[in-house]
Amino acid sequence: MTSATFTPQTNPTSDPSVEPVLTPIADHAEQLRLAEAGVAALAATRDDRWYPKFHIASSGGWINDPNGLCRYDGRWHVFYQLHPYGTQWGPMHWGHVSSPDMLHWRREPIAFAPSLEQERHGVFSGSAVIGDDGKPWIYYTGHRWANGKDNTGGDWQVQMLARPDGDDMTTFTKQGMIIDCPTDEVDHHFRDPKVWKTGDVWYMTFGVSSKERRGQMWLYTSDDMTHWSFERVLFEHPDPDVFMLECPDFFPIRDAEGNEKWVIGFSAMGAKPSGFMNRNVNNAGYIIGTWRPGGAFEPETEFRLWDEGHNFYAPQSFHADGRQIMFGWMSPFVAPIPMEKDGWCGNLTLPREITMDADGDLVTAPVGEMRGLRTGTIGLGALDLGVNESATVVEDDGGAVEIEMSIDLTRTDAERAGLHVHMTGDGHYTAIVFDAQIGGVVIDRQNAANGDRGYRVAPLSEAELASGTLDLRVFVDRGCVEVYVNGGKHAMSSYSFPSEGPRAIGLVSESGAAHLHDLTMHTLASIGLE
Numbered sequence: 001m002t003s004a005t006f007t008p009q010t011n012p013t014s015d016p017s018v019e020p021v022l023t024p025i026a027d028h029a030e031q032l033r034l035a036e037a038g039v040a041a042l043a044a045t046r047d048d049r050w051y052p053k054f055h056i057a058s059s060g061g062w063i064n065d066p067n068g069l070c071r072y073d074g075r076w077h078v079f080y081q082l083h084p085y086g087t088q089w090g091p092m093h094w095g096h097v098s099s100p101d102m103l104h105w106r107r108e109p110i111a112f113a114p115s116l117e118q119e120r121h122g123v124f125s126g127s128a129v130i131g132d133d134g135k136p137w138i139y140y141t142g143h144r145w146a147n148g149k150d151n152t153g154g155d156w157q158v159q160m161l162a163r164p165d166g167d168d169m170t171t172f173t174k175q176g177m178i179i180d181c182p183t184d185e186v187d188h189h190f191r192d193p194k195v196w197k198t199g200d201v202w203y204m205t206f207g208v209s210s211k212e213r214r215g216q217m218w219l220y221t222s223d224d225m226t227h228w229s230f231e232r233v234l235f236e237h238p239d240p241d242v243f244m245l246e247c248p249d250f251f252p253i254r255d256a257e258g259n260e261k262w263v264i265g266f267s268a269m270g271a272k273p274s275g276f277m278n279r280n281v282n283n284a285g286y287i288i289g290t291w292r293p294g295g296a297f298e299p300e301t302e303f304r305l306w307d308e309g310h311n312f313y314a315p316q317s318f319h320a321d322g323r324q325i326m327f328g329w330m331s332p333f334v335a336p337i338p339m340e341k342d343g344w345c346g347n348l349t350l351p352r353e354i355t356m357d358a359d360g361d362l363v364t365a366p367v368g369e370m371r372g373l374r375t376g377t378i379g380l381g382a383l384d385l386g387v388n389e390s391a392t393v394v395e396d397d398g399g400a401v402e403i404e405m406s407i408d409l410t411r412t413d414a415e416r417a418g419l420h421v422h423m424t425g426d427g428h429y430t431a432i433v434f435d436a437q438i439g440g441v442v443i444d445r446q447n448a449a450n451g452d453r454g455y456r457v458a459p460l461s462e463a464e465l466a467s468g469t470l471d472l473r474v475f476v477d478r479g480c481v482e483v484y485v486n487g488g489k490h491a492m493s494s495y496s497f498p499s500e501g502p503r504a505i506g507l508v509s510e511s512g513a514a515h516l517h518d519l520t521m522h523t524l525a526s527i528g529l530e
Helices: 028-043 338-342 368-373 462-466
Strands: 061-072 075-083 093-099 123-130 136-145 155-164 172-179 186-198 201-210 215-222 229-236 244-254 260-269 283-290 313-320 323-330 352-356 362-366 374-379 383-385 390-394 401-408 416-423 430-435 440-444 455-459 469-476 480-485 490-495 504-510 514-524
Touching: 028 061, 061 093, 061 136, 061 313, 061 323, 075 123, 123 155, 123 313, 136 172, 136 186, 186 244, 215 244, 215 260, 244 283, 244 313, 244 352, 260 313, 283 313, 323 490, 362 469, 362 480, 368 374, 383 504, 390 514, 401 416, 416 469, 430 469, 430 480, 430 504, 440 480, 440 490, 455 490, 504 514
Parallel strands: 061 123, 123 186, 155 186
Antiparallel strands: 061 075, 075 093, 123 136, 136 155, 155 172, 186 201, 201 215, 201 244, 215 229, 244 260, 260 283, 313 323, 323 352, 352 362, 374 514, 383 514, 390 504, 401 469, 401 514, 416 430, 416 504, 430 440, 440 455, 469 480, 480 490
8 A cells, every 4th residue: 555646737725825715695694593593493393212312413404524623711612514404415504512521512503604605505524723822723615516506517615714703612703715626636526624733834634536536635734824835645545446535534643662653534435345344335444654744644554444333424533631532423324314304314423532552453432531421330240141042131221321241252152142222112123242153243233123224243353352252332322322342442333213112122142152241231311412
């Protein structure tokens, strides 16, 4: 795997002497008022049967990518792509929630609505960073349809800048376009800026589809965070089928010896499925390597998935309090999508901390704050399941449960052993099990009550299998599950839409017996966005 050596025929840069371009076409305050009314109208019709208790979602309307993640003035801020007028993708706005502790969240006013010519058809994804002045700087993509009406003529996308009006981060002033789209050099896709500082230089990377339809990440530099110059192609995906790298990420991390590595993350469009890899419509992952200012990213690993579940895409990470923290979007790409009928659609994952273990692998586990949601704990201790035995451990999960369990692989000969969640009286459930034949953890929705089916696998390494113990941490919300394997060596996020009525949790051992070292269950509080 090598980095790209492509150099654009012309320098695709804004003239550093040119000020940001601001071309209003509508009153932003009025557009925000209309958007708030749209969300409220949808929220008034909302059915809460699958609406999350401890995942971030809009009160109404469609959401996708997490945006603008940052910590400022004592609060955590999460923005997200929002269509306030419907439960399917549409003209993008920025929704906003904030929290003092990553546990108790409050809704903030919608931050951005299309009001400039450069973003006529959508305020697309971007990131936030605390600037040299100690204040947040918000970078995002302004989107227009090239033909003025739909995607049949391609996209026209540019990079934009906005600043908050005050420390409460409730209103913002758009500064305008800072990087125009070099239409001679790209195949329309030119979006999702990620900004950071190394040394005395500010850097921006974003995803590009080149004229040859190759997925790339381009690198720009700036001294003042406003005027930007093209430097180079930071990375080109080696797979010619990958035509775009959405929602790119780039950050340093230390290995066990203290050496600096760089992680390049992206959501690859166009990759074909192979075995357990790339089973979703589009797939988000990362590569570990090295980078030094002035050079290209040099990969040292293969492409690895951030999450091996059915529904995960467009993650974004940020550095705060000495941690690299990531949110992802639980992406409902495949029909049927039953929550579209409920006045809302889509939620984010739990916040995850990214670390590197002694083996040089990335680990993503829920941030430590998540333990603060626990309101009650039941410890069941060690358990044995006989051949083909099942047992109900909770008659009704109450819509918010965390399960910690440890399976003794040396005393388990079942072909499948683990959990059935969202079990309802009509016989439906979602299985979360260790599959001995596959050698991995499986989320299986073949018997799910609603929505898409299929299964996903997190294959365990030889070392994990040889360890003799499998640790699972499972979060069960009203309409989704998140599974963390062996402390975050693997993560899996999937929607699970149960039937009406009580939702039980059970243990199962198929075609063999199973032994659990321990099983502990925690009831969880709401994060306050219901």
